[in-house]
Amino acid sequence: MQNTSLSQANPTSEDTSKPRKARGPKWWIDFLVDLAGIYLFVVRFFKDLFRPPYEFKEVLNQCYIIGYKTLPLIAFTAYIGGIVFTRQSRPSLESFGAVSWLPSLVGVGIIRSLGPLIAGLIGAGKIASNIGAELGSMKVTEQIDAMEVSGTNPFTFLVITRVLACSLMLPILVIFTDILALLGGFTNVYFGEGVSFSLYFSQAFSTIEMEDIFASTLKSVLFGFSIGIIGCYKGFTSKKGTVGVGKAANSSVVMSMFMVFVIDLFTLQIMTFIRNILYS
Amino acid sequence: MEQESTKYTKLGIFVLIGIIFFIFILALIGRQNNVFESTFRIYARFSNIEGLQKGSNVWFSGVKIGVVKDVVIESTDAVKLELKLSDDLQRFIKKDATAKIGSDGLLGNKIVVISGGTEEASPVAEGDMLEASSGLNTDDLLATFKITNDNLAKITDDVSVMLTDIRQGKGSVGSLINDSLIYKDLKASMNSANLATRNSARITQDLSKLVNGINQGEGMVGAILKDTSYENRIDHTLVDIEKTAKEAAVTSQKLNEMSSELKSLMAKLDDPDATVGKLLTDSAFAQTLEESMTNLKESSSELDKTLEAAQESFLLRRRIFRRNKEDRGKDK
């Protein structure tokens, strides 16, 4: 009786092979692994995007967190950025005796480049770290596993909603950034030269084209998408423990900020290409 | 935990304001490019459009009424512009209106300026070709200044030589009188003086127009000047230009005087009744000639000053800079 009840599993021979030696420096391998992982994440995003169930409520909830809750920070930064940018541009225009072109310069600078960049970087700082930390801690406390075993696809509920919300909210945040940075510029020009509000704005937009707005919107959607994807990826692949969560948050910020600049350059090239086609 | 409904309300307001801002931006740009207005097209042909581009503005009486839709180079010296203008202004643009290339400020972008047109003429129709006129060009303005000044210098030299000759009694009186060369020189001097007078008068006018334009707030630079406190900074520039204009006027007047003096001299020389001896002993004539020359010298130096002042004027600086650069380029 004892013999049968106390069955003893056969001990299997130990696999004692040494760990493989990594070729090249470790960060390089990590980078490639991240790249592949993010690529798979993007593919999966588009695969699962149109597959039910649709978590509309959660998308709205994330829009609220990502859009509305980020607004004060971005608004403040944009306003200050506008003031500083205008203030710093003045001397170089003064040396040409062309201070009257300040609103135009500020307009072009903000709409084309500064606005999306401020929103993108602040977004990367606030949103990506938030997502990275939240999903990272959900990962290490097994909340993501819990979701999966309860028959809910965590990718649909966590990743798609957040990435969608980011892609939808960033363009709106960029619009706010543009307007507030322009207002910052106006504040400076108003106290410097006393330009009227309507003149300032018509001047600021005098050299802006429709393509600029198109490019800015395209850019911001891509910013949002990459911030969301990177934040989610880093959170999902977070290592165990509080260190892992911290690293997830940190590397989501670093990586998405880097991506913001890459996308900025990328859209610049694309828009130059499109312009060439349009005007040739 | 916030109530879901308040959360969604806040989100809704946030998105709504975002969309309103977006539309506001689009509308501002749209107004700039006439995207949302119904438009009509007319054409204008120029030999040189001075760097005008697709999307450049079209002004009528200092009001922006449309944009340049297309630029087509038709032949070696003809560029056809397609102008897209807003519909509701069609009735103000008459068939005999002219188009010229201008700029929305001395430093500003190139624009197409539609002007002229008589009340009686019928309005332009879709697809009409406007007559092109060459407009005031700062390059030309400065070039004219220069030519005028050169002319004056030449006259001064000529008269100076003549005067010296007469004073020193070089050559026989007969030869002096009969010397058709001197006669021709004198005639040429007179023509030059006349030309200088006319040019000078034109420059005076142009400058006055410029000053008036700026004062009345015409054009983009004018608008900024009127609307803002840039005036302080630009005031002294304005004074410069005004002074230049005045000086040019004085020069013009002096040139006029000189011209008439020369004319009377010519008349005397031409007069068959006048005896040679009388002409030569007439000290009054010599004096007149001397005065003329002094006047000419003064005029010349004043014009020089004017030119310098114009060059110093910051509004013109960029063009001078460009010209100098071009000159340097040619030298190489």
Add this chain to the structure above:
Amino acid sequence: MADTKSNFIKPLFDYEGRSRVVEIEGLNKSFGDNHVLKNISMELYEGENLVVLGRSGTGKSVLIKCIVGLLTPDSGKLEVFGQQIPGMKSYQMDAIRKKIGFSFQLSALYDSMTVRQNIEFPLKRNVHGLTQAEINQRVEEALDNVGLLYAIDLMPVELSGGMKKRVGIARTLILNPEIMLYDEPTSGLDPITAGEINELILQVQEQYHTSAIIITHDITCARMTGNRINFMYEGEFVLKGTFEELSHIDDYRIKPFFEYNEF
């Protein structure tokens, strides 16, 4: 086979005529060079509580994560309700998972949601066509069963460890699972709370007629809740039997578990 089966029987539990809901044979799982599960074989009978006892880090959690498909084993047979789990299509997997409740070691409550939202989360996504009133009723019932109805609108951070555990269990019970998997249900809890959780596990067994695998290193928990105990040592089941049987075996690998509680 029937003969061996009868040998497992704890006096109070009748295995006669019970089907096997989980069957595992020769299961292997390794992470890189770390061979975690070595040739595991076990079975879970309908309605029984099976305790998997062992030290931390011996691969107990890996085993139950393989059962719900969170991890994919390298080789071996792993059948739940007669269906092979590894290589299963995701929609089939979801159907199986609805019948399995998983109570996580750290409770795994969704931090951003209230207790109510936590519990209705699986319900809303797996049972369709319920009115809000029905949902509320079922949520309240489930919470009442774990004795935490008063905490319904609290956030997880406001709960103590034991309360979190119970809410976690309530969240899995809302779908009326047939199998419950408890991952270290009593770890990190004071003895009184741990006792309450043990009672709750028994209560669940009785009330919901679930089969359960209870992963633990707590010998008291094993004694109170388990009908059978499988003892895991370095990724292998080295001893199997009832609590009574195991307590009399003189084995250096299991002795410390019993000695710890002796005074």
